Amino acid sequence: MNCDPSKRRNLENDLEMLTGVSALSGYEEFISKRILDVLKLYTDDTHMDYSGNVTATFNANDADVPHLLILAHTDEVGFIVRKVSDDGFLFIERSGGPSIETARAQAVEIWPDDGRYPVVSGIVGTKAHHFLSDQDKRVVPDKHELYIDIGAESRDEVLSLGIDIGSRVTFKPNFQKLGKYRVMSKTLDNRAACAVLLNLAEYLSRNKPSIRVSLAFTVQEEFNLRGSLPVQQRLVPDFVVSVDASVACDTPDLNQLYEISLGKGPAVSYYNTYGKGPAGGMIANPPFRRIIERLCRENGISYQKEVVAGVLSDASFMQMVGENGTITAHVGFPLRYAHAATEVADLRDLSQLVQLLITLSSEDKESFENLLKGK
Known part of the structure; x- marks a missing residue:
């Protein structure tokens, strides 16, 4: 471990760094390696599995104390090329549920499967406003109508760039400050939570917890919600806390459908569900x-209670793993415009989320032991 005590992490800087790395579900290699390099500054007990899940454990040698796992997924929503037309356009399939309503005219990056080729810039095509019918203006396009223009004039030109069926597509990095406290960027879901956990890792490296604490940066949450399961099976924690985006409903279009707002602190989940049958939650x-x-309450941390349908997370299946199940909770940061090319979060919420996780990790081991005993 090589931790410089004179340096302190900065949430805004970490957000800009993390959102600048593209990592479609199943292709998290670059972000996993970047995070692993940071974690090695804070603990010698790090691990990356075959899928790209990265973990760091603090107080690892004390096996007789309760074990708390806190996790955040690293992958992002995007697309994958399903067809290349003869005239050089790319037709795409969704990966992880990007917003179709807002995808058109967005700048994207297309990643050749062969790493010898450079990334290619493109734009999601849209019909010129001048030729939109009244019906066009009221209808969201079918996902199979979406196409990408990379400036190529033929299929052969596309293939010469290393782009083909199976090439992954992500929104172009676009991090900016928004007002005094807020930031806007692609993939704040869930790089903001990753930034929070890096700040927590820094704290734990200087303040040994009374329990065993593992941090995990997991894969494929946006694809199937199960990429984290190898982490749980390897570490066998007693407690799991997943950290992810909570959809903010403080904009005019959502009009407080749920009581989650930017700037009012992290969200503590009571209940979340897929909302379309018993598929998960x-x-x-x-x-x-x-x-x-x-x-x-005891530490002056503002928080919001969350009950929501239509939102899932890694924790959806982790609570059912193990002979006795796993004691599981979920906390989130409010996020506007989730799964769009640009999302918005509040740095004050993220700072309070760091403090909440520090406080939880620093709780006396007796509290965790009593939970395990059913007290």
């Missing part, structure tokens, strides 16, 4: 969730 372990809320 999570009901946070009530005693564990109450401890998290108590720590917020």
